[in-house]
Amino acid sequence: MIAKHVPMRSLGKSDFAGLMNYVTDVQNKDHRLGQVQVTNCDAVSVRDAITEILATQHTNTRAKGDKTYHLIVSFRAGEQPDVDTLRAVEERISTGLGYREHQRVSAVHNDTDNLHIHIAINKIHPTRHTMHEPYYPHLALADLCTALEREYGLEPDNHQPHQREAASRAADMERHAGVESLVGWIKRECLEEIKAAQSWGELHQVMRDNGLEMTPRGNGLVIRADDGTMVKPSTVSRELSKPALEKRLGAFEASPEQGERKQAKREYQKKPVRSRADTTELYARYKDEQKNLTAARGEALAAAKRRKDRAVADAKQKAATRRAAIKLVGGGRVSKKLLYSQASATLRAELDGIHKDYTREREQLYEGHQRRQWADWLKQEATQGNSEALAALRAREAAQGLKGNTLAAQGKAKPGHAPVIDSITKKGVIIYRAGRSAVRDDGDRLQVSTGADRAGVVEALRLAAERYGDRITVNGTTEFKAQAIRAAVDGRLAITFADPALEKRRQALLQDNFSATRKPGVPGVGKAPPPVARAGRLRSLAQAETLQIEAVAVTQQRPASAPTPAPSELARRKVKLQAELSAKKENANQRKGRGR
Known part of the structure; x- marks a missing residue:
């Protein structure tokens, strides 16, 4: 924290x-x-x-x-x-x-x-x-x-800054904008060469080789790049402050003037920070858009104003036509005055609506054509479905894998419905809506927010199976693992857990649910009648295939204090029941014969 x-x-x-x-x-x-x-x-x-x-x-x-x-x-x-x-x-x-x-x-x-x-x-x-x-x-x-x-019990963090305020701001700029700062570039490319210089002449030569120049400014020194960007040497390192350099190299000596400047071995350019992906084409497109942003915004605003002016002219023309019609219509002075008043009110309402629409359109144009930093531009492109921009965000060195309660998957993906994207972070993490909670996706695993309801966990499991595979790996707390098992069972998801213990528990819950919903020995209810009953006629009791009467099943509800019948009594009841069944069968056959 x-x-x-x-x-x-x-x-x-x-x-x-x-x-x-x-x-x-x-x-x-x-x-x-x-x-x-x-x-x-x-x-x-x-x-x-x-x-x-x-x-x-x-x-x-x-x-x-x-x-x-x-x-x-x-x-x-x-x-x-x-x-x-x-x-x-x-x-x-x-x-x-x-x-x-x-x-x-x-x-x-x-x-x-x-x-x-x-x-x-x-x-x-x-x-x-x-x-x-x-x-x-x-x-x-x-x-x-x-x-x-x-x-x-929070994860410990570093609370003591090890950089000066200016250097810390440069690091923040690189992290948030995604573009190299001059301070960071010098530290990564030529700081050791600058420190190794043994004289002012060698120091100035190192500066020229890297497209830099060290000049006095006020009571100190500044390092200037070819594009005009300046930074204090002490911001790069305390060893490069003017007192520290003069103590090591003697009094400051300016760089000698040279007639022809040699080509530098390297030079600072504002380009994306180091990444695992090649962003050359994306960055060139970004620079072109930023260069032409003002002109494009001006053209869009001018087009919006022309549409507004045409709408205003059309509204006024319709109002004039309406007033001319009122003038030709016969009637008294009072009635015409009322009609003119209604026409004026209608015109004012139409003009108000036109101006409100125009104001709203201008706001949208300014929002869509505002200047953005490189990382913000990548976020916008990724939100609009640019897969290259999303890969560039996830390839940044600042991007790290999700931690906490996470889901990973392998196997065969099962594409389904497209989830609703809520937002995308600068590290390329997509935040999906999942009920009242959110699911984060970094391309490798999904993270479920703490306190997510069961609907959110079900949605996360379904999303993991649809995007990455049906073999799910659950990481996190014991409570989250139990919640994932229950969500998979309640949601009837066709997935398996990679952890044998979790999978065994899921199978046990599935079996318990199956046993609770179907009684043993009772066949399920069919959606269509059996073949013998599809002719549109009734069947007799003896023709019912599912009727099975056994002695042990023929028991009567009696109080707990009633005595248990003797074996002979059970035999008599069985004989009586069989006789009744035979009589019913014979009567049914007789009715069938009379019907013929």
Whole structure:
């Protein structure tokens, strides 16, 4: 578990209402938004809580800093704590930062590879109206996360950063955007060569060989790439700071001017991070789309405006025709005035509808033509059914296999219905809708969310058989394995479990269900009559093939205290019953003869 404060660089961008709109937005996904909790507010709904918190923030007019504290608590991939654990974690972390009495709203998000909580806290105290700023929050958050992991049995994580803030931001950019940063490229390609330089001349030569240039800037140094991207050397490594270099190489010496620059052995380019798949063609298509994005959006907006103008002109033309018809129609002044009023109202309604449709279309065009990072573009393409984009997401080094309660399958796949895709993560994990729960698919195995109902587990088993095979491997807790067995039996799924113990238990449950539904010795009810009864005539009692009367079966219900009949009595009853049966048979034959 990692807790991280998200600072707002620009005070003008700090907006509690805007933050809550993002945090509580479902984004057309069924399983994005989880539990939403409002704390220390008189309001019950989120909308009313936003109004109350904004009113509290406005009571402090002297504070110049950001009045909103945005915190993200992220769990390890595969971890899905229950609702009580999430609520306790949110409460403990907020209290540990000194915000126990402050107003806050938290929301759980499930649409990424790591379940996480967004906590929006009002820094202004609701009664004292003073602003609280935590002291060294990263240290307090690290200690709180360590204690919570031990207390709730969560998977331990690294809470102590080993990189400077700028280097950490570069790593985050690579992870989220999927494109190499200059800091990461230097570390992977030429950092050791730079460190091995024994003079300023050798250092500048190494820089030129890699398409870089080190120049003074202010009181320090910067490394500039050919495309204009700059980074501080100390961000790459503390050994490359200006004091460290001057201590090792002497006073700084600028790179000598050269008449003709040689071709560099390698140079930095903004391209996808290392991957197990070849993304050259996909990335070229992405660059072309981004280059022509503005022009394409302009053309689409212009076409939408032309359609709107034509619709407005048509509506006005119809209104003019309607008014001309009213003018020609005979009638009194009052009736014509009423007709003109109705025509004007109809025109206004049509124009309002046209403008609303145009506004909605503009929003959709801006949404569809907005600039996206490489990873976000791959997500969009994968959602639209591009298998190459999905493979590129799953081939990233950041992608890892699903953990926890998972299902894997082998054997013969049984294609069936196409499941509904809720969303796709940046690691290529597809989230399917399964009843009230969700099923995650990374291409190798399926993961069922904690607390999933039986319908969700049945859907996951069916999906595993349809996509990967009917021989299912179940991994996870004992409770999940038992739930999978019961779901397979109740759903009557044609699957087998790879684990012999699970398969044996499934077969036993199937046999118990079969024995409970059919009594031994009683044949099942057929859907069609037997051949002898298909001529449209009745059969006599003696012709009934399923009638079997045995002595042991002819017993009467009697109280428990009644004495058991003697053997001679049973014999007499048997003889009497056989006589009655023979008489009935003879009477039936006589009636049959008379009918002829």
